Amino acid sequence: MSVKHPIIAVTGSSGAGTTTVKRAFEHIFFREKINPVIIEGDSYHRYNRAEMKAAMQEAESKGNRYFSHFGEEANLFETLEETFRTYSKTGTCKRRYYLHSDDEAAEHNARLGTDLKPGEFTPWEDIEGGTDLLFYEGLHGLVKTKSADVAGQVDLGVGVVPIVNLEWIQKIHRDAAERGYSAEVIVDTILRRMPDYVNHITPQFSRTDVNFQRVATVDTSNPFIARDIPTPDESFIVIRFRNPQKFGVDFPYLLNMINDSFMSRPNTLVVPGGKMGFAMELILGPKIQELLEKKKKAK
Numbered sequence: 001m002s003v004k005h006p007i008i009a010v011t012g013s014s015g016a017g018t019t020t021v022k023r024a025f026e027h028i029f030f031r032e033k034i035n036p037v038i039i040e041g042d043s044y045h046r047y048n049r050a051e052m053k054a055a056m057q058e059a060e061s062k063g064n065r066y067f068s069h070f071g072e073e074a075n076l077f078e079t080l081e082e083t084f085r086t087y088s089k090t091g092t093c094k095r096r097y098y099l100h101s102d103d104e105a106a107e108h109n110a111r112l113g114t115d116l117k118p119g120e121f122t123p124w125e126d127i128e129g130g131t132d133l134l135f136y137e138g139l140h141g142l143v144k145t146k147s148a149d150v151a152g153q154v155d156l157g158v159g160v161v162p163i164v165n166l167e168w169i170q171k172i173h174r175d176a177a178e179r180g181y182s183a184e185v186i187v188d189t190i191l192r193r194m195p196d197y198v199n200h201i202t203p204q205f206s207r208t209d210v211n212f213q214r215v216a217t218v219d220t221s222n223p224f225i226a227r228d229i230p231t232p233d234e235s236f237i238v239i240r241f242r243n244p245q246k247f248g249v250d251f252p253y254l255l256n257m258i259n260d261s262f263m264s265r266p267n268t269l270v271v272p273g274g275k276m277g278f279a280m281e282l283i284l285g286p287k288i289q290e291l292l293e294k295k296k297k298a299k
Helices: 018-031 049-063 078-090 102-112 163-179 181-205 251-257 274-297
Strands: 007-011 035-042 133-138 155-159 212-217 237-239 260-266 268-272
Touching: 007 018, 018 155, 018 274, 035 268, 078 133, 078 181, 102 274, 155 181, 155 274, 163 181, 163 212, 181 274, 212 274, 237 274, 251 268, 251 274, 268 274
Parallel strands: 007 133, 007 155, 035 133, 155 212
Antiparallel strands: 212 237, 237 268, 260 268
C-alpha cells in the first residue's frame, strides 16, 4: 500500500459486470482531471489464447478437468504483485495488453509496428511517471496465495459480484452473443472453473473495502434456460462495506441522495438497480479524492 502512489483494484469474475464499475471510475477520473495508469487483468494470464488451449488439453490428458483462467497455474500472480509493489514505490511499472479482438490488434500493431493477432499479448512496456494512481480491473485484483499477496498492495479494493445465478445468466448470454459459443460449451466452462472460482475468486470479496452485488427480483432459479438478462429495473444492488467507520460512510447522506434506498444491515446499503452507477460515483468519488489528498500531502 502506498500514500504517494495509490492503487485501486476492481475485481470480479468473468461476466460479473466489472465494466459498469470501470465506466463509473472513468466518469470520476474525467470530472476530477485524474490521470491514471490502467492495468487490465487479462494481461496477467500466463498463456495466450493458443497456449491456453494447449495447456487445457494437456491438463485434461493428465486427469485435470478443472484447469482454468481463474486459477493460479494459468496466471502470473507474482508478476501482478510485483507490478503493484513497484508502482507503489516508484509511481511507474511495466504493462502489456492482451488483444481480445481484431480492432485491438490493429490499434496496438499500428502503435508498436508489430504483427500481433487476437489472443496474443503485446510486449511489456515501461509506464512513464507522472500519473496520479494505478487502476486495475480484472479477475484477481485482491487475490492472495502462498506465493503472492496482491491484496496487500491495494489501497482501495472494490468487488463486483452478482448472485451466482445472475452471473451465469450474464455469462451465458454474453458468450453466446459475442463469441458464438453453444450452451454446452458455456456450461462446460462454468463447471471447469468452479474449483478455482471457489478457491481464488470468491475469497477476494472478503478483502474488498466495498462490494456491489446485483440481486435480481425476477426468477433466476434456472440460469441455463433464462431467455434474457434481468434488466437494472428488475434488480437491486446490495452494497456492503467491510468497515463503514474506517471507510467514512455517511449513510444518512446516501439514503437522502438515492431514492428508494434502504439499509438492510448496519454495514449494508441497498439501492435500485438503475441507480448503480450513481451510487458508485457518490461512494467512490470521495474515496479517490481522499487518496489524492493524502498523496499531495505526502509530497
